Amino acid sequence: MADTTEPIAVIAWVGMGSNQQEPRFQVARARSALNGLPETRLAWVSQDYLSEPIGGVAQAPFVNAVARLETRLSAAELLRALHQIEEGAGRRRAVELVWGPRVLDLDLLLYGELQSQDSGLRLPHPEIAHRAFVLRPLADYDAQMAIPGLGTIAELLPAVAEQKLWPLPAEADDSTRGLRQSC
Secondary structure (H helix, E strand, C coil), X not given: CCCCXXXXXXXXXXXXXXXXXXXXXXXXXXXXXXHXXXXXXXXXXXXXXXXXCCCCCCCCCEEEEEEEEEEXXXXXXXXXXXXXXXXXXXXXXXXXXCCCCCCCEEEEEEECCCCEEECCEEECCCCHHHCHHHHHHHHHHHCCCEECCCEEHHHHHHHHCCCCEEECCCCCCCCCHHHHCCC
16 A cells, blocks of 8 residues: 655755845845745745855855745755755856855755755754854744754854844835744
8 A cells, every 4th residue: 555645844944145136136036936846835034134244255245034944845855946046046056156255045054853964965054053144034033943953043143143134124025025924
């Protein structure tokens, strides 16, 4: 007898960022693309934040946000889908500086409780505890949320307190704005 049950949806968190080609537009377009992924529901989106770039490369500030997905895609399938969205926006990973400008950067931050050190899929994201532009939007959702193997968002936030981050007002044409209130 074949198993006809569907896989249980997993909560995944995705970081979004851009500092090229109308960054707020790129992040908004990424939200729409996430909302259209197969077997996935965009359940919550943070407000946009403006952040200073990290890594020492001179470049424009970034617009960042975080999205909560409920997905039946595997972690590897979701990561591939994120890379396809980036490529659709014009990102070319092979020719970029490691800490350089990005038309669109989508990071799989968390995938349920999965912890992986695989070179192609490191979870939680290896830089999650060092990025205010990730932790602050996650704290907007739930500061007591635990990052597997690292602690709660509230425990991690003091280490990034010196990083500059500014909340941006909602844009009038943001079709995913209502998702911010639903949890």
